[in-house]
Amino acid sequence: MTAATEQIGNWLEEFTGQAVSPLQKVRDAGFQRFAELGFPTTHDEEWRFTNVAPIARTKFRTAQSGAEIRIPKGAEKVEAGAELFDAARLSAEPNAFVALNAAFLAEPAVIRVPKGAVLEEPIEITYEASANVEPLAAHPRTVILVGANAQCTIVERYQGTGRYLTNAVTEIVAGEGAIVDHYRVQQESREAYHVSSMQATLGRNANFSSHSISLGGALVRNDAGAVLSEGTEATLNGLYIANGTQHIDNHTAIDHAKPHGTSHELYKGILDGRATAVFNGRILVRKDAQKTDSKQTNKNLVLSDDAVINTKPELQIFADDVRCTHGATIGQLDAESLFYLQSRGIGRADARRLLTYAFAQDIVDRVKVQSLRDSLERILFEKFHE
Amino acid sequence: MALLEIKDLHAKVGDREILKGITLTVDAGEVHAIMGPNGSGKSTLAQVLAGRDLYVVTGGQVIYNGKDLLEMDPEERAREGVFLAFQYPVEIPGVSNLYFLKAALNQVRKHQELPELDAMDFLNLVKEKMQLMEMDQALLNRPVNTGFSGGEKKRNEIFQMAVLEPRLAILDETDSGLDIDALKLVANGVNALRAPDRSMIVVTHYQRLLNYIVPDYVHVLSEGRIVKSGGKELALELEETGYAGLGIYDEEEAVEKA
Numbered sequence: 203m204t205a206a207t208e209q210i211g212n213w214l215e216e217f218t219g220q221a222v223s224p225l226q227k228v229r230d231a232g233f234q235r236f237a238e239l240g241f242p243t244t245h246d247e248e249w250r251f252t253n254v255a256p257i258a259r260t261k262f263r264t265a266q267s268g269a270e271i272r273i274p275k276g277a278e279k280v281e282a283g284a285e286l287f288d289a290a291r292l293s294a295e296p297n298a299f300v301a302l303n304a305a306f307l308a309e310p311a312v313i314r315v316p317k318g319a320v321l322e323e324p325i326e327i328t329y330e331a332s333a334n335v336e337p338l339a340a341h342p343r344t345v346i347l348v349g350a351n352a353q354c355t356i357v358e359r360y361q362g363t364g365r366y367l368t369n370a371v372t373e374i375v376a377g378e379g380a381i382v383d384h385y386r387v388q389q390e391s392r393e394a395y396h397v398s399s400m401q402a403t404l405g406r407n408a409n410f411s412s413h414s415i416s417l418g419g420a421l422v423r424n425d426a427g428a429v430l431s432e433g434t435e436a437t438l439n440g441l442y443i444a445n446g447t448q449h450i451d452n453h454t455a456i457d458h459a460k461p462h463g464t465s466h467e468l469y470k471g472i473l474d475g476r477a478t479a480v481f482n483g484r485i486l487v488r489k490d491a492q493k494t495d496s497k498q499t500n501k502n503l504v505l506s507d508d509a510v511i512n513t514k515p516e517l518q519i520f521a522d523d524v525r526c527t528h529g530a531t532i533g534q535l536d537a538e539s540l541f542y543l544q545s546r547g548i549g550r551a552d553a554r555r556l557l558t559y560a561f562a563q564d565i566v567d568r569v570k571v572q573s574l575r576d577s578l579e580r581i582l583f584e585k586f587h588e
Numbered sequence: 589m590a591l592l593e594i595k596d597l598h599a600k601v602g603d604r605e606i607l608k609g610i611t612l613t614v615d616a617g618e619v620h621a622i623m624g625p626n627g628s629g630k631s632t633l634a635q636v637l638a639g640r641d642l643y644v645v646t647g648g649q650v651i652y653n654g655k656d657l658l659e660m661d662p663e664e665r666a667r668e669g670v671f672l673a674f675q676y677p678v679e680i681p682g683v684s685n686l687y688f689l690k691a692a693l694n695q696v697r698k699h700q701e702l703p704e705l706d707a708m709d710f711l712n713l714v715k716e717k718m719q720l721m722e723m724d725q726a727l728l729n730r731p732v733n734t735g736f737s738g739g740e741k742k743r744n745e746i747f748q749m750a751v752l753e754p755r756l757a758i759l760d761e762t763d764s765g766l767d768i769d770a771l772k773l774v775a776n777g778v779n780a781l782r783a784p785d786r787s788m789i790v791v792t793h794y795q796r797l798l799n800y801i802v803p804d805y806v807h808v809l810s811e812g813r814i815v816k817s818g819g820k821e822l823a824l825e826l827e828e829t830g831y832a833g834l835g836i837y838d839e840e841e842a843v844e845k846a
Contacts, residue, residue, distance in 0.1 A: 537642075542678040542732075545638050546692035546748065547666035547699070556691070560682025560731075 209258045210237050216264045216339075217305055225307045228287040232304025239298040251480045251512045252423050252451040257395050262339035262367055264306060268330045269342060271311055274323035277354065280312040286345065297425065299397045303341040303371040310343035317349030317377065324355035324571055329370065331362030331394070339367040350377035350405065355571060358386040361418070365393040372398070378405040378431075383570055387578070390418035392446070402428040404436060406460075411437035413569060415578065416450050417585070427455040430463035430491075440469040441565040443585065444477035444509075451480035458491040458521075467498040470565055472558060473509035483528065484516040491521045498528040503535070503561045505554075555586040590651075591616045591787045592756055597648035599636050606632045608812035609648070614756070617784040621798055621823060622791045624809035625831045625838045630791045631675055633809070634760040637789075638672035639665050652756065666692075667699035671754030673745040675761040680732040685744070688732050689714065689751055696752055717750040721777045739770035746777040757781070758789045763797035775800030795827040810836040 217233050241258040242249040273279055287304065295301050313325055329342045346356055360368055368390060376382045382402075390396045396419040404410050408431070416422055428436045442450045456465045471479050481500045502511045515528040535557050543553035562582055569575040592614040599607040606629045614620050624630050636643050637650065639662035650657040657665060680688070694704040705713065718725055721743050733741050742762055749757055759778065763771055778801050782788070790801055798806070798820065806822040807814045808831075816822065816834060831837065 536678075538678050539680050541638075541640055541662060542674065542680065543688070543692075544662035545666055545672050545674075546688070546752065547663050547695040548688075548691055549663050549695065550661065552691070553663075556683055556688075557680070560680060563682035 209241060212261045213302065213305075216262070220264070220306070220308075223308070225282065225284050225287070227284050227289060228292070229305050229307055231289040231292045232301045232307065235292055235295055235301035236298055236305055239296070239301060241298055248453065251478070252421075252449065254397075254421070254423070256421060257367055257397070260337050260367070262337045265331065265333070265338035265340040265366065266308070268332070268340075269309070269311055270328045270330065271313075272326040273313060274321050274325060276319045276321045277313055277315045277325055280314045280347070282310045282312045282345070286312065297399060299369050299423075300371055300399050303343060303369050303399075306339075306341040307343055308341070310345055312345040313347070315346070315348045315352045315354045317352060319349065319352045319354075321352075321354040324357045326357045326359070328359040328361070329368065331364070331366045331368055331390070333362070333364035333366035337365050337367070339369065342368065342370045344370070344372040346372075346374045346382075348374070348376045348380045348382050351379040352377065353381040355383045356385065357571065357574060358384075359389070360387070360396065360398075361389045361391075362394060363391050365391070367395040367397070370396075370398040372400040374400070374402040374410070376402065376404045376408040376410055379407045380405060381409045382411075384410070384412040385569065385571065385574060386412070386414050387574070388414070388416045388418055388422065388424075389581070390422075392418060392420060392448070394419050396422045396424075398423070399425045400427065402436070404428060404430050404434045406431045407433040409435045412439070413565070414438075414440040414452065415565075416440070416442040416452070417581065419450070420448060422448070422450040423453070424451070425453045425455070427457070428465070429457040429459055430465065432460040433462045434460075435464045437466045438469075439467070439565055439568055441471070441562055442469070442479055443472045443562070443582075444479055445474035446477060447475070448477045449479070450477075451482075453480075453482045453484070455484040456486070456496065458485070458487045458494045458496065460490060461492045461494070463491060464495045465497070468565070469500045470562065471500075471502045471511060472505065472561060473502065473511060474505040476506075476508040478510045479512070481511070481513040481530070482516060483514070485518070485526060485528070487517075487519040487521050487524050487526065489520040492523045494521060494524040494526070496524070496526045500530040501561075502530075502532045503558065504532055505535070505558065559583065559586050589616055590614065591653060592657075593649075593651040595649045595651075597633075597636070597650060598646045599632060599643045600646055601632070601643050605646070606643070606812055607636065610809075610812070610814060612807065612814065614787045614789065616787055618805065619782065619788045619790060619801065619803045621803035621806045622789060622809055623793070623795070623806060623823065623826060625836055626793065627838055628809040628836075629812040630793075630809050631760055634672060634675075634758045634789070634791050637758055638662060638670060663695070666752075667696050669755035671749050671752055671757045673742075673749060673757065673759045673762050675764060677733045677736075677741040677745055679734045679736075681734045683732050684729055685732050686714070686728045689748060692748075693751055714751060717747055720750055720780055721747045722773060723747055738765040739767070742766060742770070742774055743777070746774055746781075750777065750781060755785065756787050756789070758791070760791045761793060762790070763792055763794060771797065772800060795823045798823045808834060808836070810834075
């Protein structure tokens with residue numbers, strides 16, 4: 203047996219060990235697709251800088267995804283039928299992890315926000331993993347369906363202890379004129395593998411913003427994508443902080459499918475130790491998507507000599523009347539600013555921490571949920587005082 | 589008693605020697621003005637005294653309050669009472685003025701074995717000092733110098749000085765970029781901080797500032813050396829004849845003439 207078939211064999215054992223589910227059709231399609239694709243290697247352009255061999259080599263037992271879901275007044279949990287997970291789409295899915303997630307679909311969290319509903323409180327979903335005996339794999343699936351002109355906030359949290367794989371897929375569908383504010387805070391254990399895919403399908407004049415905060419994990423890959431309609435406004439923001447030997451890869455993809463769409467992207471990274479990070483920002487402006495306005499920024503603060511960042515914009519523009527800008531920076535702490543703080547009596551180490559914290563501050567400032575912003579400020583403050 | 593003794597100080601940036609033997613003694617309570625054309629080394633002297641590592645000291649000695657100043661890190665100098673009002677105050681997005689100043693003051697107080705101020709006492713102190721500088725309290729919650737006008741930045745420097753109460757204040761071209769009203773405001777703030785145990789070094793290109801902050805001594809710097817020293821009347825003399833009257837030119841002009 204080749205390494206690849208052996209790897210798939212391990213998953214097959216787990217796959218067939220599952221009890222039959224009403225979602226079996228989806229699972230079968232998912233596993234079939236996964237078996238066709240196999241795990242990506244660094245020969246795949248999309249995975250060039252992220253080697254998932256440690257995941258592929260590990261034999262994981264399937265874990266129950268330990269979800270804690272808080273549904274506020276105005277929203278409702280929906281029993282998921284197989285029709286929600288389109289088998290045809292799965293067979294076109296190019297991402298092996300998304301296919302694997304479908305193969306292990308167990309209790310997807312499907313939440314509906316009815317048309318016109320305005321939620322006062324956020325929808326909160328926390329996935330907690332605990333793998334203290336053997337490596338476990340969880341495949342959480344979250345689906346949020348937001349009706350036309352509805353407004354809601356979604357907070358996803360990922361955390362855990364031990365060595366495990368979280369392979370998460372989140373789908374958000376926002377109807378015409380809906381306003382959706384999405385947050386995902388990834389604080390996995392330092393031994394964990396975290397692979398995620400967030401896909402937002404946005405209706406006309408919808409306003410969507412997503413904020414992805416990546417702090418934990420040994421090996422992390424996040425794919426965040428949004429498909430825009432006419433007049434849609436989409437924001438993808440991110441903050442990644444890595445030290446030691448952490449590897450954090452953020453791939454974003456914005457698809458301007460229709461005219462008059464606006465997209466903003468701001469991803470900021472702080473790297474220390476021998477950490478590595480990847481930012482790949484794809485923006486597709488289709489032929490019909492005239493008057494698109496798109497801006498992408500990736501800023502990196504590199505605190506050590508051994509940390510590495512690979513940043514790449516990827517613009518594919520097929521319309522001719524558009525405005526698309528992108529920029530990436532990689533820098534160190536500003537010597538002038540350090541001296542200014544020191545010259546007022548603040549010690550060098552404290553000055554460095556203060557400036558590092560300040561670098562992350564504008565992402566945190568964009569968090570509209572007060573309690574989340576407070577907890578992020580606390581987490582970051584502690585992180586920089588380690 | 590001498591608070592500061594600079595003896596034959598030499599400093600360079602890269603391969604370029606900028607200070608070529610500065611000797612200067614400042615007693616407690618005195619105000620010394622350092623004047624000179626562009627490129628004469630005025631700002632370098634100010635930055636070297638504050639401990640900017642861009643400049644390498646290649647010779648000489650600086651004794652501050654009986655201690656070797658050049659041995660200290662910038663933060664130690666600040667805690668010992670040295671304050672530099674920057675020519676170009678640095679914008680620090682993401683750090684609020686209030687947080688920054690509280691952290692700074694408490695570091696200085698800790699060093700002086702004084703109790704740290706709590707939020708309330710600190711706010712009261714800050715409000716009092718803001719009145720002195722006629723500063724808008726809204727600036728406190730803004731990030732340090734970020735989006736401040738030129739005048740607001742300079743006032744913020746003197747405001748910080750008022751809060752930190754240094755023993756040696758070095759004002760680096762605090763007048764540059766200020767209109768006459770802003771200049772008077774800044775000068776009033778500085779004058780209010782004059783005290784028998786506080787010395788000041790006022791670095792300026794123009795005599796104008798010295799009409800408002802009247803120095804005890806004036807020194808003229810040229811090509812990294814003090815070429816003339818005198819009382820406050822030396823500034824007025826310079827105002828009439830210009831630096832050329834003393835045979836002193838801007839660095840670039842000097843190079844051309846050589």
